[in-house]
Amino acid sequence: MAKTTMDLTALVRGAADIDVSERIGLLPNVASERTKHLKGRVAGAKAVTSVCGYCAVGCSTLAYVSDDGKLLDVEGNPDSPINGGHLCPKGSALFGLTVNDQRWTTVKYRAPYSDRYEERPLAWALERIAQLVKKTREETFVREKDGKRVNHTLGIASLGGATFGVEENYMLGKFMHALGVVSMENQARI
Numbered sequence: 132m133a134k135t136t137m138d139l140t141a142l143v144r145g146a147a148d149i150d151v152s153e154r155i156g157l158l159p160n161v162a163s164e165r166t167k168h169l170k171g172r173v174a175g176a177k178a179v180t181s182v183c184g185y186c187a188v189g190c191s192t193l194a195y196v197s198d199d200g201k202l203l204d205v206e207g208n209p210d211s212p213i214n215g216g217h218l219c220p221k222g223s224a225l226f227g228l229t230v231n232d233q234r235w236t237t238v239k240y241r242a243p244y245s246d247r248y249e250e251r252p253l254a255w256a257l258e259r260i261a262q263l264v265k266k267t268r269e270e271t272f273v274r275e276k277d278g279k280r281v282n283h284t285l286g287i288a289s290l291g292g293a294t295f296g297v298e299e300n301y302m303l304g305k306f307m308h309a310l311g312v313v314s315m316e317n318q319a320r321i
């Protein structure tokens with residue numbers, strides 16, 4: 132028992148001189164020739180600084196791009212004072228959000244009184260939203276109330292998501308005020 136303890140002590144003392152690239156802890160680092168020549172999937176890729184689009188924390192990311200412009204991966208930016216290289220589970224899924232053949236590219240539309248959804252193109256959805264906004268505004272716009280000029284509509288409300296940046300929120304605010312919409316809410320964003 133005493134001899135074993137002494138042997139371990141000698142081993143630990145000797146560990147200070149171990150080259151960590153050749154060992155895992157106290158054991159030799161066994162690697163095949165194939166493993167020695169493997170490279171990470173972003174090795175040599177260009178790292179483009181970006182920002183996570185999910186929430187107001189504004190974590191910085193590195194988007195790795197191949198020479199032909201293909202997105203290879205998205206990771207936390209270690210130089211960021213906000214997130215120091217870390218991303219929460221949502222931010223960690225940025226690559227999958229962007230490169231994903233399951234991503235929906237059409238709108239699921241359920242017509243009034245229908246019991247099923249239909250696929251419609253995005254352009255169709257934008258046109259329909261525009262037409263409904265125009266119709267609702269024309270039907271609900273109030274110029275005066277109690278003898279005072281109000282110029283507003285209470286028939287439309289705007290709810291902004293967290294992925295909006297400062298500029299988008301500014302533009303949305305201007306647009307809604309121009310329509311006379313007073314019911315507006317946004318999640319904070321940098």
Ligand code: SF4
Pocket residue numbers: 183184185186187188189190214217218219220221222223
């Ligand atoms: S969603 Fe997560 S990773 Fe993205 S900005 Fe917010 S906290 Fe950061």
